[in-house]
Amino acid sequence: xxxxxxxxxxxxxxxxxxxxxxxxxxxxxxxxxxxxxxxxxxxxxxxxxxxxxxxxxxxxxxxxxxxxxxxxxxxxxxxxxxxxxxxxxxxxxxxxxxxxxxxxxxxxxxxxxxxxxxxxxxxxxxxxxxxxxxxxxxxxxxxxxxxxxxxxxxxxxxxxxxxxxxxxxxxxxxxxxxxxxxxxxxxxxxxxxxxxxxxxxxxxxxxxxxxxxxxxxxxxxxxxxxxxxxxxxxxxxxxxxxxxxxxxxxxxxxxxxxxxxxxxxxxxxxxxxxxxxxxxxxxxxxxxxxxxxxxxxxxxxxxxxxxxxxxxxxxxxxxxxxxxxxxxxxxxxxxxxxxxxxxxxxxxxxxxxxxxxxxxxxxxxxxxxxxxxxxxxxxxxxxxxxxxxxxxxxxxxxxxxxxxxxxxxxxxxxxxxxxxxxxxxxxxxxxxxxxxxxxxxxxxxxxxxxxxxxxxxxxxxxxxxxxxxxxxxxxxxxxxxxxxxxxxxxxxxxxxxxxxxxxxxxxxxxxxxxxxxxxxxxxxxxxxxxxxxxxxxxxxxxxxxxxxxxxxxxxxxxxxxxxxxxxxxxxxxxxxxxxxxxxxxxxxxxxxxxxxxxxxxxxxxxxxxxxxxxxxxxx
Numbered sequence: 001x002x003x004x005x006x007x008x009x010x011x012x013x014x015x016x017x018x019x020x021x022x023x024x025x026x027x028x029x030x031x032x033x034x035x036x037x038x039x040x041x042x043x044x045x046x047x048x049x050x051x052x053x054x055x056x057x058x059x060x061x062x063x064x065x066x067x068x069x070x071x072x073x074x075x076x077x078x079x080x081x082x083x084x085x086x087x088x089x090x091x092x093x094x095x096x097x098x099x100x101x102x103x104x105x106x107x108x109x110x111x112x113x114x115x116x117x118x119x120x121x122x123x124x125x126x127x128x129x130x131x132x133x134x135x136x137x138x139x140x141x142x143x144x145x146x147x148x149x150x151x152x153x154x155x156x157x158x159x160x161x162x163x164x165x166x167x168x169x170x171x172x173x174x175x176x177x178x179x180x181x182x183x184x185x186x187x188x189x190x191x192x193x194x195x196x197x198x199x200x201x202x203x204x205x206x207x208x209x210x211x212x213x214x215x216x217x218x219x220x221x222x223x224x225x226x227x228x229x230x231x232x233x234x235x236x237x238x239x240x241x242x243x244x245x246x247x248x249x250x251x252x253x254x255x256x257x258x259x260x261x262x263x264x265x266x267x268x269x270x271x272x273x274x275x276x277x278x279x280x281x282x283x284x285x286x287x288x289x290x291x292x293x294x295x296x297x298x299x300x301x302x303x304x305x306x307x308x309x310x311x312x313x314x315x316x317x318x319x320x321x322x323x324x325x326x327x328x329x330x331x332x333x334x335x336x337x338x339x340x341x342x343x344x345x346x347x348x349x350x351x352x353x354x355x356x357x358x359x360x361x362x363x364x365x366x367x368x369x370x371x372x373x374x375x376x377x378x379x380x381x382x383x384x385x386x387x388x389x390x391x392x393x394x395x396x397x398x399x400x401x402x403x404x405x406x407x408x409x410x411x412x413x414x415x416x417x418x419x420x421x422x423x424x425x426x427x428x429x430x431x432x433x434x435x436x437x438x439x440x441x442x443x444x445x446x447x448x449x450x451x452x453x454x455x456x457x458x459x460x461x462x463x464x465x466x467x468x469x470x471x472x473x474x475x476x477x478x479x480x481x482x483x484x485x486x487x488x489x490x491x492x493x494x495x496x497x498x499x500x501x502x503x504x505x506x507x508x509x510x511x512x513x514x515x516x517x518x519x520x521x522x523x524x525x526x527x528x529x530x531x532x533x534x535x536x537x538x539x540x541x542x543x544x545x546x547x548x549x550x551x552x553x554x555x556x557x558x559x560x561x562x563x564x565x566x567x568x569x570x571x572x573x574x575x576x577x578x579x580x581x582x583x584x585x586x587x588x589x590x591x592x593x594x595x596x597x598x599x600x601x602x603x604x605x606x607x608x609x610x611x612x613x614x615x616x617x618x619x
Contacts (some may be wrong), residue, residue: 008047011038015054016520019061031058031494057298064098094281094289097276097366101302103342104361105370111177113264113325118173122163126156128253130163130172132196136257137176138184139192144442153200177212178345185266193258200250225235281366283307289321296382297556297571298377303367314371314378315447329360329367338362355381379572380493382557383579385446385512386568387490390559391482392442392581394566398424400474403484405445407468419469435552439559450490458487499575507567510582518574520543527567527580532560533574534569544569 014024014031024031035058040050085329095162121129135153142148145457154161162168167346179185217230226470263294277291283304284290294301294313301313305327319330327338331351338349340362357375371378392402407417430438453461462483469479506526507514522535533545534554543551544558552558570577 004041004047006042007034007038007041008043008051009049010055011035013474015058019057028276054532060277093364094276094284094286094366095272098276098281098302098365099269099272100344100363100369101361101366104348104363105300105359105368106269106347107177107181107360107384108181109267110264110361111173113175114173117260118169118298124167126267127163127482128156128249129257130169131156131158132200132250132253132257133176134161134172136192136196136254136611137172137179140179140188141175141197143188143191150195153196153246160297180265180268181345186268189261190258190265193234193254197251197254200247201253203298234348234400246609271297272450282311295555299371299573303369305365305367313369314353314358314373316358318369320367327362327365327367331360336360338367340364340590355551375572375575376496377493379570379575379577380496381489382572383494383496383570383577384489384492386559387494387511388446389442389557390561390566390568391485393438393561394446395561396583397474397478399427399430400478402425402430402442402445403472404465404469404478404482405449406473408474409445409449409452411464411468411471412449417468418471422472435550435561442559443557445491449486453486454490458483471491494577496577505578507578507580509580509582511579513568513570513577513579516576516578518571518576523576525567525578525580527565530562530565532567542571560609 011031011034014034016025017024018028018031035055039055043051118130118133119534121127121133124130139150142150163172176189179189213291214231217227220227222230264425268611278288281289281302281304282291283306285307290307291302294311297313301311303311305320309321310317312318316332318332322370323337325341327340327341329336329338329349332353333350337347338347338352338360340347347362349360351360356371356377358423359370359372361368361370392405394401399581403422407419407422410417410422423500433441438510453464456464461599463481465479465483465486466476471474494513496515499517501517501519501522503519503521504524504526505514505516509528520536522533525532525534525547530546534542535545537543537551542554544554544560545551545564546560554569554571556571560569564583565580566583567578567580
């Protein structure tokens with residue numbers, strides 16, 4: 001055999017000498033002879049491609065006498081879009097944990113989806129879909145053992161398949177979910193369904209003979225009674241185990257089953273190939289992987305348990321500690337034990353929160369939390385919270401509502417109000433605080449008040465707020481408005497319509513919420529004579545921009561305060577709820593202070609007044 005690889009390399013070296021102006025070893029005649037030999041040689045495709053590249057360079061040089069110009073430099077790279085960040089390469093442990101947690105979360109959703117489907121299929125009279133599902137799952141398991149015989153779809157009266165038993169259906173559902181969680185399970189299920197569609201049950205040796213004789217009888221000139229009598233006699237002579245007319249029905253059932261399962265199968269997470277989205281894990285040791293803060297507008301939160309000890313997410317306090325070899329998780333007042341060494345399908349727990357359920361999935365030292373609250377319900381509760389926060393941010397009466405909230409908190413905690421610390425002069429620090437600091441302060445205050453007022457009736461709440469307002473000389477009208485806003489935030493979530501897609505929306509000025517889908521391009525909200533533009537910045541954050549003012553960032557809740565006007569923006573994923581309303585007129589307009597400032601602002605006023613510590617900061 002000729003050493004074609006070495007000869008192609010020799011040709012490449014000789015061509016390189018020619019291109020650089022040197023005489024090739026053996027002269028140009030040897031180069032021409034080698035070229036002719038290689039062009040007629042039976043080279044493999046990789047060597048053929050290398051020869052073609054070198055020959056193209058050689059021919060270009062012989063025609064022009066100059067070496068070909070180098071390839072055009074690559075085009076300059078531009079930064080990625082603001083709404084997307086390239087995944088980063090991580091160590092194998094993090095990549096495996098990411099893949100497994102995504103798979104466990106998907107497996108749990110598949111189990112819920114299959115349970116919903118089987119509850120419908122068990123209502124069929126002949127349970128044909130359930131029989132097809134049972135056969136497909138069993139054959140998918142048998143594909144691991146090629147020597148095992150494949151099952152056929154059982155008959156409706158088969159005593160060995162009792163699909164009317166609830167426990168049998170539950171076991172079948174769990175088996176299907178576990179099959180999809182296993183490596184290659186999705187492919188085996190698809191293969192089993194394809195086989196059933198091709199051969200619902202095998203053909204009998206005499207099936208064609210019987211069909212031809214029945215067809216011959218039907219062509220004869222006989223009465224209907226004689227024809228039926230002959231057909232019955234033929235069927236007794238050639239008994240078949242299954243009615244051939246069942247095959248079309250089974251094929252239709254297989255097709256319908258595959259269509260129902262396809263959304264579940266196609267939603268399966270794909271392997272990350274060693275990469276994880278940037279800023280996607282809270283407390284991660286790798287800076288590019290670490291998430292800056294938990295996102296209350298997201299349905300999932302992934303934690304590196306060894307990097308921290310606690311977090312507040314979706315209105316619930318989460319704490320954990322390592323108790324070898326397990327992790328102890330505290331969610332609010334519940335304490336649960338997570339065992340990393342359990343089977344994959346068993347490493348999850350269900351948590352009951354005050355406003356809904358959560359599920360936690362464990363992989364080593366990584367935890368995935370998933371909220372089981374409907375987006376509409378969650379966003380409605382967040383919108384109601386935004387209304388209460390907007391009331392506290394009303395600057396009228398030297399921030400009377402914010403001082404009233406502090407007085408109410410003092411009354412509920414200590415049974416008395418320190419009126420001298422809550423006078424009009426105490427609002428000076430609010431007037432010079434930054435917008436972010438004031439919003440966070442008011443939001444914490446509403447949360448603390450709601451937790452204290454949860455055990456009181458609406459009438460008792462109103463009396464407490466009225467008592468606190470009179471102690472600091474705040475009128476009863478403001479006290480009534482604040483108690484009503486707190487009650488709605490606690491017990492009456494906003495009712496939101498389905499979101500619509502748009503890029504320009506005019507908000508009504510009556511405070512009614514409008515539901516929108518946040519687009520990739522800028523979204524403009526027209527509020528009277530003003531315009532608020534929502535756009536993603538270079539870091540992917542959603543910024544609210546008002547001409548003449550600094551941008552503010554919307555994560556899950558943002559309250560924009562303009563003179564005489566309030567805009568509430570609540571977000572859950574891509575679902576945005578927006579409302580705008582005018583402030584109620586106050587008796588003394590001279591005490592009004594706008595809260596959108598221009599110029600450098602601080603989180604505290606001169607003299608050391610710090611917004612991070614007050615009567616609103618919980619018990």
